[in-house]
Amino acid sequence: MVVERRIFVFASLLVVFFVSAVLWKASVRPIPRSSAAAPPPAPPPAESGAAPTVIGRDSASLRGTTAGGAVPAATTPVVRPPEAGGPSYIVLLARSEIRRRIRASGGITYLNEIVAASSDSVLHRWDSRVATPVRVAFASASVANFQPSFLDAVRAAFQRWQEAGVRVRFNMDADSTAAEVWVRWRIQFEGERSGQTDLQWDDEGHLLTGTITLATFDAKGQPLGADEIRVMALHEVGHLIGLDHSPNEGDIMYARPQVRDLSTRDISTALLLYDLAPGTLRVGN
Ligand SMILES: [Zn+2]
Numbered sequence: 001m002v003v004e005r006r007i008f009v010f011a012s013l014l015v016v017f018f019v020s021a022v023l024w025k026a027s028v029r030p031i032p033r034s035s036a037a038a039p040p041p042a043p044p045p046a047e048s049g050a051a052p053t054v055i056g057r058d059s060a061s062l063r064g065t066t067a068g069g070a071v072p073a074a075t076t077p078v079v080r081p082p083e084a085g086g087p088s089y090i091v092l093l094a095r096s097e098i099r100r101r102i103r104a105s106g107g108i109t110y111l112n113e114i115v116a117a118s119s120d121s122v123l124h125r126w127d128s129r130v131a132t133p134v135r136v137a138f139a140s141a142s143v144a145n146f147q148p149s150f151l152d153a154v155r156a157a158f159q160r161w162q163e164a165g166v167r168v169r170f171n172m173d174a175d176s177t178a179a180e181v182w183v184r185w186r187i188q189f190e191g192e193r194s195g196q197t198d199l200q201w202d203d204e205g206h207l208l209t210g211t212i213t214l215a216t217f218d219a220k221g222q223p224l225g226a227d228e229i230r231v232m233a234l235h236e237v238g239h240l241i242g243l244d245h246s247p248n249e250g251d252i253m254y255a256r257p258q259v260r261d262l263s264t265r266d267i268s269t270a271l272l273l274y275d276l277a278p279g280t281l282r283v284g285n
Contacts, residue, residue, distance in 0.1 A: 205278030
């Protein structure tokens with residue numbers, strides 16, 4: 001009887017513990033953090049309050065950020081205890097495990113560098129979008145030098161990432177009224193870039209919507225061809241699935257792509273990203 005009572009008490013404590021853990025996890029909200037070494041913060045969301053984060057990614061916007069280094073080790077955390085509103089021990093343990101896996105992938109992937117260069121240490125990706133593909137729509141193109149073959153080039157770029165085994169699928173024949181991702185065209189960007197990707201995500205790092213904008217002329221005013229569009233689209237779709245820039249010029253996610261196809265590191269980085277839980281990796285709250 002005493003043993004049964006002890007088991008009952010123990011089971012009750014377990015239930016209380018897990019309910020608390022779930023509640024704490026639900027209460028975790030990333031808070032923007034700034035430091036002198038961090039890149040400029042993302043532009044503010046279009047809406048106020050609890051609106052999803054909006055950020056533009058392109059070859060120009062992240063230029064100048066330091067991309068080296070490793071994921072900051074969990075040696076000097078400033079952790080608020082759960083009773084003070086900080087994350088639970090289980091949540092911190094999960095983050096620690098993800099950071100360990102990212103560090104262990106050094107050399108094989110550049111996820112380490114992406115996290116180190118990010119201002120918020122948040123992994124962003126589409127979640128559970130194999131069975132229900134992300135709906136992609138193409139805006140009607142009436143800009144100069146647009147060619148129908150550009151659409152095939154962009155489709156090929158989406159297809160390339162899918163065929164690499166990344167656990168996200170795209171429906172490129174989606175009804176435009178239900179689109180989550182738009183592909184748009186413009187004649188030219190200011191500055192050096194030829195493409196831009198804008199993303200929105202929720203507090204947990206789940207990507208919600210995206211817009212890829214591609215130029216039909218390069219920075220020097222030269223008209224772009226279909227294969228150049230395909231290479232640009234490979235890079236921008238990399239952003240769309242949640243990748244940021246690689247410091248290695250052998251990768252398509254190098255800020256100014258020098259290669260014309262995905263590298264092994266590009267693929268390994270995306271595969272690892274989609275093997276991890278999205279969300280913040282901070283050791284504090
Ligand atoms: Zn880029």
